[in-house]
Amino acid sequence: MLSAAVFIALMLVTAAVALSFWRLLCGPSMPDRILALDTLYINTIALLVLLGIHLSSGLYFEVALIIAVMGFVGTVAACKYLLRGDIIE
Amino acid sequence: MLEVFISLLILTGAIFTFIGSLGLVRLKDFYTRIHGPTKATTLGVGSLLIASALYFSYLERSISLHEVLVTLFLFITAPVSAHMLTKAALHLGLQSLARLPEQQVNRQHNEQEAKHDQGD
Amino acid sequence: MHRFFPHPILALILAGIWLLLVNSIHPGQIVLGLLLGWMIPLLTTQFWPEAVRIYKPFHLLHFVGIILIDIIQANFTVARLVLGRPDRLQPAFISMPLILKSDLAISFLANVITLTPGTVSARLSHDRCHLLVHALDVTNTEELANTIKSRYEKPLKEIFEKC
Structure with missing residues (x-):
């Protein structure tokens, strides 16, 4: 029961990663790409958590935590660049 | 019984995560697109993490709560990054399906902001 | 001390x-x-220039409960809108006058607005009097602004600011 649920969930989350990757490649503007990257890292956290349940290992939690922290900092830094990069031109 | 509950949490979480990314692809302009990932994906990952916390508590016969930390962190940071992204998009003047808040005021505001930022 | x-x-x-x-x-x-x-x-x-003062801790707990329910409801709303017809959406920008004064209360309100049904906070004006909100699907903008005011802004004012 649980392994079947994890299997289906892994497929769905992988599809989500593919969709946000598509938006990352063809997003018409910079904020679109940053939003796609933001979604991508949250999806990666989901993927790691599912992998942790699948392999019954607590090791993946630390990876998820680091990705959450670094991803947020990255998104905010990129937005700051967009907000200020226009001024330096 | 607990196994069924964990499986349901995992499935709902995965479905919401998927719907969030689907919104990213299906919706038409940036300002509507931002709604999908910030809401659906955050709750999806949140429920996956709660499922993981329950699973490891059950597996190790002791309470495992550190997944709650990631959930809390995501729930605090998701609105902040959404706000920053919308602000950046407004600053760049991206096309919108909705009428942008008075174009003229917007330009004045940008100039004011430029002065303000230079002043920092 | x-x-x-x-x-x-x-x-x-x-x-x-x-x-x-x-x-x-x-x-x-x-x-x-x-x-x-x-x-x-x-x-x-x-x-941390100023200490955070919470005037009514029990109201805060009640408020957090309301928000958690609203977050779950928000997800079903957004899921329905995404799976429906995206070209029939009626997005809108709403400029909302604020009665809150303290920084913490305003940032709290902006975060809550982003996490609840169909709205994202977009920009705070420089004089901190207006918050620009983007709504995903709205027909009556007045009504939405009033809902946000009565449901989220009033409790936050009671919790974080001395009346």
Whole structure:
């Protein structure tokens, strides 16, 4: 029961990663790409958590935590660049 | 019984995560697109993490709560990054399906902001 | 007392986060967490110019409960809109006058607006009097602004500001 649920969930989350990757490649503007990257890292956290349940290992939690922290900092830094990069031109 | 509950949490979480990314692809302009990932994906990952916390508590016969930390962190940071992204998009003047808040005021505001930022 | 122990609430939160991070409630870890909760605010005290005052803690708990329910409802709303017909959406920008004054209350309100049904906070005006909100699917903008005001802004004013 649980392994079947994890299997289906892994497929769905992988599809989500593919969709946000598509938006990352063809997003018409910079904020679109940053939003796609933001979604991508949250999806990666989901993927790691599912992998942790699948392999019954607590090791993946630390990876998820680091990705959450670094991803947020990255998104905010990129937005700051967009907000200020226009001024330096 | 607990196994069924964990499986349901995992499935709902995965479905919401998927719907969030689907919104990213299906919706038409940036300002509507931002709604999908910030809401659906955050709750999806949140429920996956709660499922993981329950699973490891059950597996190790002791309470495992550190997944709650990631959930809390995501729930605090998701609105902040959404706000920053919308602000950046407004600053760049991206096309919108909705009428942008008075174009003229917007330009004045940008100039004011430029002065303000230079002043920092 | 105030100089050596500037932010009691922050200290407790930091100790809680430490316990979650090490994932144990061993007495040694509790002592270490409390020590960290005391040290970190002391060393970073210049980044926290004013202490946070919560006037009505029980209202805060009630408010958090309301928000959690709204977040779950928001997800079903957004899921329905995404799976429906995206070309029939009626997005709109709403400029909302604020009655809140303190920084913490305004940032709280902006975060809550982003997490609840169909709205994202977009920009705060420079004089801090107007918050620009983007709504995903709205027909009556007046009604939405009034809902946000009565449901989220009024409780926040009661909690964080002296009336």
